[in-house]
Amino acid sequence: MWGKLHIHHEAVENRRFETLFDVKRADDFTASVGDMRLDYAKTNIDERGRALLIDLLDQVDLAGKRDAMFDGTAINETEGRAVLHTALRNLDGGPVMVDGADVMPEVLGTLDRMEKFAADVRSGAFKGQGGKITDVVNIGIGGSDLGPAMGVLALAPYHDGPRCHFVSNVDPADISQVLRSCDPTTTLVIVASKTFTTIETMTNARTAKAWMGESVSDPAAQFAALSTSEDGTAAFGIDAARVFGFEDWVGGRYSMWGPIGLSMMIAIGPDAFRAFLRGARDMDRHFQAADWSENMPVMLALVGIWHNQICGYSTRAVLPYDNNLSRLPAYLQQLEMESNGKGVSMDGEDLSINSGPVVWGEPGTNGQHAFYQLIHQGTRVIPCEFLVAARGHDDDLHHQHQLLVANCLAQSEALMKGRDLDEARGKVADKFEGAELERQAKHRVFAGNRPSVTIAYPKLDPFTLGQIIALYEHRVFVEGVVLGINSYDQWGVELGKELATALQPIVEGADASGKDESTAALVGFLQQHGV
Numbered sequence: 251m252w253g254k255l256h257i258h259h260e261a262v263e264n265r266r267f268e269t270l271f272d273v274k275r276a277d278d279f280t281a282s283v284g285d286m287r288l289d290y291a292k293t294n295i296d297e298r299g300r301a302l303l304i305d306l307l308d309q310v311d312l313a314g315k316r317d318a319m320f321d322g323t324a325i326n327e328t329e330g331r332a333v334l335h336t337a338l339r340n341l342d343g344g345p346v347m348v349d350g351a352d353v354m355p356e357v358l359g360t361l362d363r364m365e366k367f368a369a370d371v372r373s374g375a376f377k378g379q380g381g382k383i384t385d386v387v388n389i390g391i392g393g394s395d396l397g398p399a400m401g402v403l404a405l406a407p408y409h410d411g412p413r414c415h416f417v418s419n420v421d422p423a424d425i426s427q428v429l430r431s432c433d434p435t436t437t438l439v440i441v442a443s444k445t446f447t448t449i450e451t452m453t454n455a456r457t458a459k460a461w462m463g464e465s466v467s468d469p470a471a472q473f474a475a476l477s478t479s480e481d482g483t484a485a486f487g488i489d490a491a492r493v494f495g496f497e498d499w500v501g502g503r504y505s506m507w508g509p510i511g512l513s514m515m516i517a518i519g520p521d522a523f524r525a526f527l528r529g530a531r532d533m534d535r536h537f538q539a540a541d542w543s544e545n546m547p548v549m550l551a552l553v554g555i556w557h558n559q560i561c562g563y564s565t566r567a568v569l570p571y572d573n574n575l576s577r578l579p580a581y582l583q584q585l586e587m588e589s590n591g592k593g594v595s596m597d598g599e600d601l602s603i604n605s606g607p608v609v610w611g612e613p614g615t616n617g618q619h620a621f622y623q624l625i626h627q628g629t630r631v632i633p634c635e636f637l638v639a640a641r642g643h644d645d646d647l648h649h650q651h652q653l654l655v656a657n658c659l660a661q662s663e664a665l666m667k668g669r670d671l672d673e674a675r676g677k678v679a680d681k682f683e684g685a686e687l688e689r690q691a692k693h694r695v696f697a698g699n700r701p702s703v704t705i706a707y708p709k710l711d712p713f714t715l716g717q718i719i720a721l722y723e724h725r726v727f728v729e730g731v732v733l734g735i736n737s738y739d740q741w742g743v744e745l746g747k748e749l750a751t752a753l754q755p756i757v758e759g760a761d762a763s764g765k766d767e768s769t770a771a772l773v774g775f776l777q778q779h780g781v
């Protein structure tokens with residue numbers, strides 16, 4: 251399946267892709283959805299490379315698998331589950347069947363309940379025991395934290411509800427800092443956990459309940475829960491009226507569209523949250539209908555496959571020139587690495603090719619003054635993904651926004667063009683000569699020929715954020731299908747959880763003799779110092 255692509259890659263790997271540009275390339279090597287544009291012209295993918303990549307899609311029956319996902323087939327085969335986060339934003343769509351039953355009435359019913367509750371919290375119709383809710387604390391981890399935490403920050407200009415805080419880490423530093431800044435009599439605590447068993451979340455939830463219990467007579471009355479576990483939420487004492495449920499066909503890292511998005515809905519209001527869902531739905535429809543070469547998630551995925559599996563570039567940097575997207579790289583780390591960090595194919599065979607890449611990043615321009623040195627002159631090639639809006643939210647500071655945009659475009663240009671030795675010499679010829687000139691010039695050379703893609707859009711509003719997140723979800727799906735893996739399980743997180751549970755009594759003083767010597771010695775050291 252990969253042979254022709256490898257042969258093609260060998261033939262083109264040493265050329266400068268800048269030479270591929272003709273009058274058509276800048277438009278041909280883009281995909282658009284409404285006003286959003288993905289530019290992948292600054293890569294070494296040419297017509298033949300693109301055609302070979304697209305050929306992969308037929309070989310793996312991408313269309314059939316995509317339709318199976320949207321139709322509610324149990325494509326998460328290792329857990330026997332459907333994968334239907336798309337149903338959560340299917341506001342105007344028809345029925346979605348799982349095991350012979352339409353799930354949409356329940357999805358829309360839960361959305362209505364969430365909207366009513368969010369409106370009540372925002373208006374003051376739902377009160378804390380000391381008055382109107384001033385602070386919302388979402389306690390959750392992984393997919394029960396990263397989505398809403400990223401989304402609340404991304405949509406900060408639309409945030410007109412109570413303050414929102416996110417507690418995820420079991421490290422007491424996290425919860426104690428948040429609780430110190432809140433008044434327990436006017437705080438709503440949302441316990442977000444699909445399983446309602448995650449040890450970090452349940453530990454933090456109990457801590458928050460005890461904290462609230464010191465100030466109000468009925469702490470559970472200021473708690474809400476987002477979970478698939480009715481028993482778990484009832485046992486915790488949370489009234490069913492404030493429990494927002496969902497089904498196991500919503501994966502944790504794909505769950506911000508439903509109840510897990512409640513904190514975000516309270517922050518920005520139900521109307522803006524619906525706009526966010528509509529943006530995702532817009533991307534879903536595009537993904538379902540557009541030809542592969544015009545299909546934004548598909549082309550973003552194929553660029554990823556080209557860079558990681560064919561060129562062997564094992565990381566990718568996500569670089570939002572949009573400060574409100576500063577948590578997007580962290581969000582994508584879970585979405586992409588928990589989904590596609592698998593070494594075994596769906597049928598249990600070892601993968602013969604790299605699994606998904608290491609994803610990392612920080613907002614530009616901050617990254618420029620930190621790690622871009624390595625991106626430009628390090629020995630590894632790191633494909634970059636830039637995100638940039640035409641406009642910010644501060645019209646009076648538009649000149650600053652223009653500077654931001656110029657920086658974004660300059661980086662992709664610099665990565666592509668680089669600076670050769672002659673030009674580098676010219677930069678320092680007035681200061682040095684002879685061997686010293688050569689030495690100094692060499693340090694100022696940029697190899698260039700480094701690929702990047704740019705996702706550009708008018709403004710980061712709720713609709714656009716929905717488009718962006720759904721774009722990345724479908725990109726992960728396509729990459730997973732091409733690799734033949736199950737993007738929807740996460741067995742790789744289990745071993746550490748089991749060992750942590752076994753280690754807890756040892757850390758607290760039980761016998762460490764069954765442990766390896768390094769672990770036992772570290773326990774001993776930490777005990778000597780007071781753990």
Ligand code: F6P
Nearest residue numbers: 392393394443444445448502743
């Ligand atoms: O440990 C990984 C994980 O299972 C993620 O997949 C999930 O998003 C996170 O833990 C939190 O799980 P839960 O929502 O059940 O608390």
